[in-house]
Amino acid sequence: MKNVVIFGASSGGKIVADALLRQPERYQLKYFLDNDASRWGQQLLGITIAGGMDELATLAKAEPIDKVIVAISSIGEDDLAVISDTCRQWDIELRIIPQALDIVFEDPILNQMREVSVADLLGRHEVSLADDLVSAEIQGQTVLVTGAAGSIGSEVVRQVAKFAPARIIGLDVNENDLYLLELFVGRHFPEIVFSSVICSIQDRTELERELTGQGIDVVFHCAAHKHVPLMERSPVQAVKNNVLGTLNVAQVADELAIGRFVLISTDKAVNPTNVMGASKRVAELIVLEMNRRSDTRFMAVRFGNVLGSAGSVIPIFKELLKEGRDLTITDERMTRYFMTIPEAARLVIESGVQGQGGELFVLEMGEPVEILTLARKMIELSRAQSDIKIIGLRPGEKLYEELFYDMDSVIPTDNRKILLSTAEADQQLDLAQLRQEIEAVIADASGSRSFLGRYVASFSGAQA
Known part of the structure; x- marks a missing residue:
């Protein structure tokens, strides 16, 4: 069983959390993290929002964290770099949800998790079409x-x-x-x-x-x-x-x-x-x-x-x-x-x-x-x-x-x-001359x- 922390306690985090909670034999959702300080200490789906991204290192010191899922598709590159560095330091697996426009709603969200790429860290953000x-x-x-x-x-x-x-x-x-x-x-x-x-x-x-x-x-x-x-x-x-x-x-x-x-x-x-x-x-x-x-x-x-x-x-x-x-x-x-x-x-x-x-x-x-x-x-x-x-x-x-x-x-x-x-x-x-x-x-x-x-x-x- 993997101990999981979700970064992002809004709609994306709720979708991911719901999927994790349906598989208790595989995952134990330990905490949410979110940079909105007004939500710290509150609960979402019965799980505590423990703090901001800086809290991840504290949690990793206190107990084993196997996986972090970033549930904000439009996260800034600076925030993602901090989370990535912490996960690398504590040997934690890191995954991120797809951009909103790339989510295939017919497929389970956990199947669509991907590794953090260099594109994420270079700050290329989602583009929406007219x-x-x-x-x-x-x-x-x-x-x-x-x-x-x-x-x-x-x-x-x-x-x-x-x-x-x-x-x-x-x-x-x-x-x-x-x-x-x-x-x-x-x-x-x-x-x-x-x-x-x-x-x-x-x-x-x-x-x-x-x-x-x-x-x-x-x-x-x-x-x-x-x-x-x-x-x-x-x-x-x-x-x-x-x-x-x-x-x-x-x-x-x-x-x-x-x-x-x-x-x-x-x-x-x-x-x-x-x-x-x-x-x-x-x-x-x-x-x-x-x-x-x-x-x-x-x-x-x-x-x-x-x-x-x-x-x-x-x-x-x-x-x-x-x-x-x-x-x-x-x-x-x-x-x-x-x-x-x-x-x-x-x-x-x-x-x-x-x-x-x-x-x-x-x-x-x-x-x-x-x-x-x-x-x-x-x-x-x-x-x-x-x-x-x-x-x-x-x-x-x-x-x-x-x-x-x-x-x-x-x-x-x-x-x-x-x-x-x-x-x-x-x-x-x-x-005609060009073709010749x-x-x-x-x-x-x-x-x-x-x-x-x-x-x-x-x-x-x-x-x-």
Whole structure:
């Protein structure tokens, strides 16, 4: 039997306590803690509210505490850090309830407890959507998500599903993860038709064949190659997937008279020093050009790094810590913008439904995070004995990322988390010529960098 303390004596704490009290053979709920001093000494469900979070160490000294459950989904990072430090000091298991928007009410709340993550300690808070606005554009519609098996694409699917579309089409070349997503939607949203399409965005003929006649209303184009060092080694693949793939999907959307097209972009597209960023900048230019010549509303959404996405720094650090290895960072001064996967997906969806066409939305990322600080927090959370090694910048890397080409051209929207960049749509493209140049690059991969350099002035095209 585990002795449990719940931090948070409001609605979330009551739900968790009720679940614990139904399993007396497994759990003994000892106390509530809550920072509201007016409630100290009172009882909830017959359990004493013993004090604030500082009381946890006192309780742990007095009797064994096996588990602490934080039942406040929006807890501040400073408070959570204090609780985490105390639990680590006293070897107490720590769990937290999901964000309110992520709770699946059909599942027992105790099954949804999760470990405290570095995202919690970095202070990325829950983002709520403008539900009426999103629902008006999504409910009863058919939504296509490219790259649906990826970190962002799959979360866009999960978030879109909450707004009752008639159908979601998930397109990807990763059949295993796409099938798992299909099973997830079937379990949690059985009223929605989910169609898996195994197709490469590089194959326009196949795209047309798969998407014609599907009655698609909205496209979220998430498919992309995003790994900076790998794209430096294989620049032609960045051109094929990020540039040609975007051109293919955008032109098919135009031909099929799809209502909206939303490109997911990256902060690495701003003054890019690497192939991946340059290829995504060309993708942005394609989308803005398509909006000039199409009845489809084309727009792009740009944001920074996503905490925990496949291939990003956090999963890599986790694997190194699991193996007992030291963490490596390229420069102790390096910073990056971060947001959580659900946060990014929600803001992408809201940007996409509020856009009138031709916008380049930029998500407000908060303050940049030092990678050195991130590494230290992860070592603390894992309780590992690992060190941190500085190994020097990799080809194509920047010390600092940017979100805008011109800060003076940025204006707010109705959502303070979504900004609009107004000075980036001037460069016009000849899309027929662009396609010819892409075909030439594919035929002779050595021209990939110079091709990108012709379209992105800040990218030299030289080997990094």
